[in-house]
Amino acid sequence: xxxxxxxxxxxxxxxxxxxxxxxxxxxxxxxxxxxxxxxxxxxxxxxxxxxxxxxxxxxxxxxxxxxxxxxxxxxxxxxxxxxxxxxxxxxxxxxxxxxxxxxxxxxxxxxxxxxxxxxxxxxxxxxxxxxxxxxxxxxxxxxxxxxxxxxxxxxxxxxxxxxxxxxxxxxxxxxxxxxxxxxxxxxxxxxxxxxxxxxxxxxxxxxxxxxxxxxxxxxxxxxx
Numbered sequence: 001x002x003x004x005x006x007x008x009x010x011x012x013x014x015x016x017x018x019x020x021x022x023x024x025x026x027x028x029x030x031x032x033x034x035x036x037x038x039x040x041x042x043x044x045x046x047x048x049x050x051x052x053x054x055x056x057x058x059x060x061x062x063x064x065x066x067x068x069x070x071x072x073x074x075x076x077x078x079x080x081x082x083x084x085x086x087x088x089x090x091x092x093x094x095x096x097x098x099x100x101x102x103x104x105x106x107x108x109x110x111x112x113x114x115x116x117x118x119x120x121x122x123x124x125x126x127x128x129x130x131x132x133x134x135x136x137x138x139x140x141x142x143x144x145x146x147x148x149x150x151x152x153x154x155x156x157x158x159x160x161x162x163x164x165x166x167x168x169x170x171x172x173x174x175x176x177x178x179x180x181x182x183x184x185x186x187x188x189x190x191x192x193x194x195x196x197x198x199x200x201x202x203x204x205x206x207x208x209x210x211x212x213x214x215x216x217x218x219x220x221x222x223x224x
Contacts, residue, residue, distance in 0.1 A: 001201070001215045006223040009189055013046035016187060016221050020047075020126055021054040023183050027125040028057055034125035035062045036095075037173065038087065039138070040069070040079025041130050043187055048087035058094040062121055063087065066129055067139035067172035068100040070107045077168070100158070100171050107160035107171045114171070115158040122157060127181035129218075131211045133192045135200045139163070139172035140210035151175040151206050151213065175206070175213055184218040186211070194222055 006012040020036075027034040038044060065079050073081040080099040088097055098117070102110045129137045136142060140150055141163035150159045155174035162169050178184070188197060197220060200209040 001217075002219040004219060004221050006221065009046065009223045012187070012189070012221055012223040013050055016185065017047050017050035017054065020051060020128065020185065021056055023126050024061060025056045027182070028060055031125070033060050033062060035064065035121040037064050037066050037124050037127045037181070038083060039066045039128060039130040039187075040082050043130050043189055044128065045082065045086045047128070047187065048083070052087050052090040052092035055091055058092050059096075062096045062098055063092075064098040064118065064121065065100060065173075066127070066137075066178075067170055069168040069170055070101060071168055072101060072103060073099070107169045111156070111158055111160045111171065115156040118157045118173075118177075122177060122180065124177065124181040125183070127178065127184045127214075129178070129184065129186045129211075129214065131186055131188050131193060131196065131200075133196045134165075135196050135203075135209040135211050136163075137186070137211040137214065138178065139166070139170035140175070140178075140206075140213070141166060142208055142210065147207055147210070151210070178214050179217070181214075181217075184214055186214070186218050186220045188220065188222050190224065197222070 068079050071078045131137050144161045144163035146161050157177050159174050200212045203209040206213040
């Protein structure tokens with residue numbers, strides 16, 4: 001794991017957006033299309049605000065979510081809605097977006113066809129993740145109903161999960177997809193998540209600390 005500490009959140013957003021843009025541009029040199037997986041929540045918003053204006057060939061980049069709450073984009077907690085509002089604008093409006101929610105399906109029913117559609121995008125060119133104070137990442141929560149299956153080496157690319165404290169059912173990229181990304185960044189802010197990161201580094205069982213699954217190959221970006 002590489003750990004980068006920033007003087008403030010503004011510096012984090014600026015530097016990390018530049019790093020991601022550089023990695024995407026490098027991937028475009030050797031691939032016709034590249035994939036960029038992003039988190040929901042509030043933390044990545046400032047990164048998206050900067051990244052969306054970067055002058056790269058967004059038309060050859062497919063943006064997909066690390067996980068999604070099973071909600072329509074009209075819902076305030078929809079990750080897809082956040083991505084459309086904060087990332088898929090300015091130059092990044094040319095990117096191809098792959099949302100998961102299907103109004104006519106349950107997460108369980110949508111899982112197999114969506115996993116089949118995600119498979120050609122793998123391995124992920126660039127993966128940006130968040131982390132919760134409970135050490136979850138994507139929607140791989142400690143105590144989730146199918147966490148062991150989602151962490152298994154033969155897990156499908158996407159799985160439906162429910163978890164204590166998560167008010168909606170979720171669809172999440174699984175362990176093999178997260179581990180297989182070509183470049184992995186984790187963004188966290190505040191002392192509570194810094195403490196959670198330190199705890200995750202001491203634990204080797206990803207069923208207790210799911211983020212530990214990707215820490216060995218990740219660059220973690222933190223600001224107060």
